[in-house]
Ligand SMILES: NC(=O)NCCC(=O)O
């Protein structure tokens with residue numbers, strides 16, 4: 139059994155790091171508040187006598203090994219401690235701190251694993267400051283070079299390389315230095331499924347595809363009062379049409395496709411000036427790769443038709459594109475068995491969110507454990523999971539980790 | 545005849561004041577760059593031996609009077625020197641500098657007017673930093689108290705009272721201290737009508753009504769990947785629907801109604817977070833008050849229906865509301881006659897833009913002179929009027945001013 143009070147106390151302590159003047163939790167990747175969160179985690183690793191290694195893209199690894207097992211590929215448990223803007227305290231942190239908790243519990247119990255057990259906090263999983271999301275785990279899995287990642291430019295104009303150096307987390311290890319035997323990730327569901335079915339544990343068998351695009355529409359600034367509607371090239375009007383097209387369409391469909399426009403900006407952004415430019419992001423997801431491609435194609439066709447009809451020019455930049463991932467069935471079955479052994483209801487499910495496990499599945503057998511999110515709410519300060527559910531999830535992680543590391 | 549080179553040189557000199565790092569002209573009301581523009585104008589007034597008076601809301605008056613006419617109500621010529629973001633150099637400045645030019649020309653010619661002739665630069669005509677637009681002239685006309693105006697909060701959170709004090713333009717005169725006999729304003733058209741008809745002069749007989757509103761939509765932030773479309777309260781989606789409704793509708797109509805959404809903001813504005821809040825402005829105009837009211841009512845009904853259908857709450861704040869204005873027919877006729885006397889084509893027309901003349905018409909007979917805008921473009925750095933057209937307009941202003949002040 140994990141130490142419930144230690145785990146819950148740490149979740150709360152880390153959740154207090156990164157509050158702005160209005161009490162909002164904002165711990166964007168490689169920011170000052172991210173540094174504070176990282177320092178706290180690294181401090182706990184050191185206290186627990188766990189070796190700390192940091193790679194060039196800022197991923198932090200706590201590695202518990204012994205002279206007997208040091209040569210073996212480790213079992214890796216991971217997640218992230220960066221957050222979105224005005225976040226909840228569980229998204230990511232729960233998985234990292236539960237990983238640490240599992241190592242401490244195994245260590246204290248006298249268990250002698252046949253391979254090292256490591257816990258990772260990956261850089262910029264959220265993708266809010268730098269894109270793509272799951273950036274650190276993608277680099278670890280070899281999906282992108284360290285140099286590309288380090289050159290990423292943030293929404294605030296910052297460059298990741300400089301920010302990591304500034305906060306003291308530009309490490310010396312090469313991304314991917316640690317080749318896992320298997321990868322486990324425990325996370326809050328962030329959606330409504332487990333709560334809706336009254337189940338405490340999800341055994342995540344797959345994860346949907348993600349397409350992130352940035353659309354820039356250029357029109358012509360002109361006077362809001364003097365310019366007849368027929369003579370306008372209104373970039374903002376065109377943007378609103380794209381958003382309405384995409385979101386109305388997705389909402390009306392029976393498919394599980396989801397579409398979100400989370401960010402927008404007009405130029406010059408003045409009340410009586412027709413926008414010369416509109417820039418917005420599109421987050422499009424589907425568990426089925428064919429359908430995701432079809433939706434991307436529908437959008438592209440609409441943009442082309444709109445540009446011609448509305449005297450605007452439209453350019454699109456792909457910020458992230460990940461195909462759906464199927465997790466390792468044997469690990470999924472172990473999660474189900476562990477839940478049943480503890481008398482906990484469990485179901486196989488799909489992850490709607492992206493996770494570091496999605497990247498790690500490229501290089502190791504991987505799977506995820508979910509616990510319920512009250513009201514299906516996440517990326518919101520009202521994000522909540524009951525203490526008992528958090529502890530139950532961490533104990534399932536402990537059980538499966540002990541089997542995989544035995 | 546006015547001094548063409550002096551006028552054109554000053555327009556260019558003032559147009560160079562307020563360039564940002566990218567060369568964009570941004571001289572927002574009561575900003576540091578507005579101060580530089582004001583200082584230049586006041587310097588020219590002083591050089592010309594014209595008395596300077598500044599009122600509590602920062603309106604600047606240059607008053608040319610003699611012992612003989614000092615007791616009479618003055619002829620006032622005015623406009624503004626604040627600009628929008630990424631502006632052209634003519635909007636407003638042209639009218640102020642032409643007013644100064646007219647006074648200098650009359651003075652040098654030995655003309656002895658029966659009443660003072662004054663030129664005004666009114667504060668915050670554009671309404672981009674503080675709302676409503678035409679703020680200084682509205683206060684001068686008694687349409688709003690000085691205290692209300694001074695408490696205005698800008699898009700940048702600044703308070704006008706502090707900003708005017710900071711830039712040294714919190715004057716001591718009471719707004720409205722100068723009661724004009726008549727008011728004249730020369731301005732670029734900012735629209736396509738004069739160019740389209742190949743005419744150099746517009747005699748502006750009326751000005752359309754303006755309704756400015758700020759709409760705030762509140763939904764619920766949630767995760768872009770995990771939240772089914774049917775379970776969302778997406779403030780951004782609702783905002784896009786409002787924009788599409790209003791602008792599609794106005795565009796499809798045969799009426800001259802114009803509608804613009806120039807500013808927008810999402811919260812938290814993160815790529816994978818459903819917007820919890822969307823804030824945008826609506827600029828709605830029509831020369832006919834009944835039709836403007838009908839359009840406002842259509843919009844209000846749509847917002848009500850949308851709030852109910854989309855699980856969002858919507859609140860609306862009126863930022864400005866001005867009824868259409870009809871200018872003084874006798875002055876309009878004088879403008880037409882002056883143009884014909886100089887062999888210049890002229891037509892009576894409606895102003896699509898708001899102007900200080902619209903406020904001054906509340907307290908004095910008023911009218912406006914327009915000159916063409918190339919391509920009908922304004923509120924854009926490509927705003928342009930030919931030198932010859934600028935000079936012709938200033939000479940019409942001279943002729944009409946000489947008649948009204950005689
Ligand atoms: N778990 C999570 O919120 N990840 C962020 C990446 C995404 O948008 O899915």
Ligand SMILES: NC(=O)NCCC(=O)O
Pocket residue numbers: 361362363410635669670671677678734896897898899
């Ligand atoms: N002339 C001018 O651009 N005035 C600004 C106020 C408006 O938006 O009409």
